[in-house]
Amino acid sequence: MAKNMIIGQSGGPTAVINSSLAGAIDYAFGQKEIDIVYGMINGIEGFLDGNTINLSDIFKSNPYELNRMKLTPAMYLGSCRYKLKNDEKEYEKIIDLLKERNIGYFFYIGGNDSMDTVYKLSKYTVSHGIDIKIAGIPKTIDNDLVGIDHSPGFGSAAKYISSAVRAVAYDTSIYNVKSVHIIETMGRNAGWLTASSVLARHGDSIAPHLIYLPEVPFSTEKFISDVKQKLREYNSVIAVVSEGLKDKNGRYICAQKGNVDRFGHVMLSGTGAYLKACIEDEIGCKVRALEPSVLQRSGGHISSLTDVEEAFNLGTVAVKAAIKGQTGVFSTLKRTSNIPYSVEYKTEDVSVVANAEKTVPLEWSNSDGHDGTQEMIDYLNPLIEGVVQMPYRNGLPDYIDISHLDIKKQKYRE
């Protein structure tokens, strides 16, 4: 007998997490084992508050809308940052809510924290003999998930960063004066996005000239001397730095003494802004710091088609596995070839991915840690390939309506 399905999204947004959602929904609509498809609004936290949406009503008769969702960045269902407490009552409440809706299939799209939710919940259902299949669908721009060749969401963010670096290289080429541009990428502990900037190079354009991964202890003095040296060779120097750079004592560079805002607060963002001030002081040439911030994970118009399609397929694979009876798994992919690029899809036990973190192997950086090897480039390049055919309206990407997310709650002190 058919049961219902519920799906949620959790953690930080990416440009393709909605593609995974679309993939899961699209596959589910064709399966006799699944009746109604529900979504949790604001993840497991919203679900505990009774916040759900009937996705069958909205999308079953409207495949074009599902295609728009596939290409819309951020999260159609909203997100949360909520870790399940090891509290029997919370589990019971979740199971009660699931049974109320006759849910037989539960999917959660997220990063390593979200996979922890899948892990705990599936352990609970199995140990209590509850027949609800629970599976994870991976995502993160940081590419720090283990048990998967690369994380959905990363390719699009990498495409954004590398095209931004190339754009800055062109922009800064026009003046015949010495200049430095510092571009700060996301990825607090894992330098994958920082490293992806190597893809900006082509032909005679070798920007970025310097790359600073968070995996390598950072010295401001060494940075200044690296920049000085590159300025001797090049008119315009572009350095890409991770937001998470730390000194040899493990202290964030952006939290150095003196990096304070107007009220004297230590600034916890702004590694690039801090280094800009250092260069102004020590070198004195023209210098700009760029922090693409959330734009690097939300630029739907520059998504990688490879990333969009893989995210979609990983949504499909999770639903397929659950219908076949698997639980406590996540959908994953393994690269089988670089040139031509190919992957195979499968599932793995979710305990593999939950709470773990994959950083950049240092042997893929050069000896001084400020560049990427050919192996790194070969790994990264297929992930940014392909251009999406974005629907435009009135000159702008025509993303799907998300007004159901505007809950207008007031969680701030005035």
Place this chain on the structure above:
Amino acid sequence: MAKNMIIGQSGGPTAVINSSLAGAIDYAFGQKEIDIVYGMINGIEGFLDGNTINLSDIFKSNPYELNRMKLTPAMYLGSCRYKLKNDEKEYEKIIDLLKERNIGYFFYIGGNDSMDTVYKLSKYTVSHGIDIKIAGIPKTIDNDLVGIDHSPGFGSAAKYISSAVRAVAYDTSIYNVKSVHIIETMGRNAGWLTASSVLARHGDSIAPHLIYLPEVPFSTEKFISDVKQKLREYNSVIAVVSEGLKDKNGRYICAQKGNVDRFGHVMLSGTGAYLKACIEDEIGCKVRALEPSVLQRSGGHISSLTDVEEAFNLGTVAVKAAIKGQTGVFSTLKRTSNIPYSVEYKTEDVSVVANAEKTVPLEWSNSDGHDGTQEMIDYLNPLIEGVVQMPYRNGLPDYIDISHLDIKKQKYRE
């Protein structure tokens, strides 16, 4: 008898100034009056140093390369910021250099400062009976040129800003917590780019919630109270601010006391960063400041097709006019209809545009100066229409090679 032509670029870059260059070259190649087409490297300043390039050699047999140039942001010929001195010797030197190369046609692509060069040089040639036709081709992302309905380069930057605002609106919608995002746009004296963010709105998404033009005196207290009020209505508030906001005494907001870097220097950029600190202190909710910086003028992949085509046509129109004997003019366009959008091309006396500045008419903003009227939207919307078919290679926009610009001079103190 055919003469040669020279063309240069000057001022700040845009995403489509190379399209004007391509339009001028493409048209010139088909005219019997023009023999060789030269480019000045780094504008009139580079030309005075003898820095030129033979564009006929590179492009005449290679129309595909010219098409790549059309879609490449920044400046293929490099730029300068150089105002002609009122110095007889400098004029004589320029004329000598032009005669040396048998130049009969001189074109300069730039903003109001660059049009001053066209103006002065054409006045000099006319008054000295020198038969060199001199014409300007307009550009600027700021849209502050007079004598033209809108400036080439503006539409693409406006498309970048409005899509960035929409992307941020989607990104920030996912969490059920109060937050504020401040997006800082370029345009120090003219608020056109700031205003263009109104185009981000669609359907139920009304971001940006607040817009602050540099034409309206800015009060930080009023800003805080505006944001507080919007936070009562909306979960997530997006404010777009001009980099050039000034208080009622005409002092830049970013140069307020206390907005200093780690060395105590007053920071001349960072209006958004300053206002972020103000909100953190006075409201205390989650707040981010985004400064797209040079990315808003260099994002070739999100150029407006309308803008690319108009820039191309304005290049053509200038060359056509010069061949017909006009000098001391610039190519311009007049809007003849909003819906359907249409323009007509013509030339105007360059004295109209030189050194003048067009700001946003305040009647196109609402009573408090923090929004745009329908008239503003109707003016702006056609300018961002159309998607370019960008050539991609290895997953990134395949811009034309610009290695001829890397002159590696060392103009900085070490």
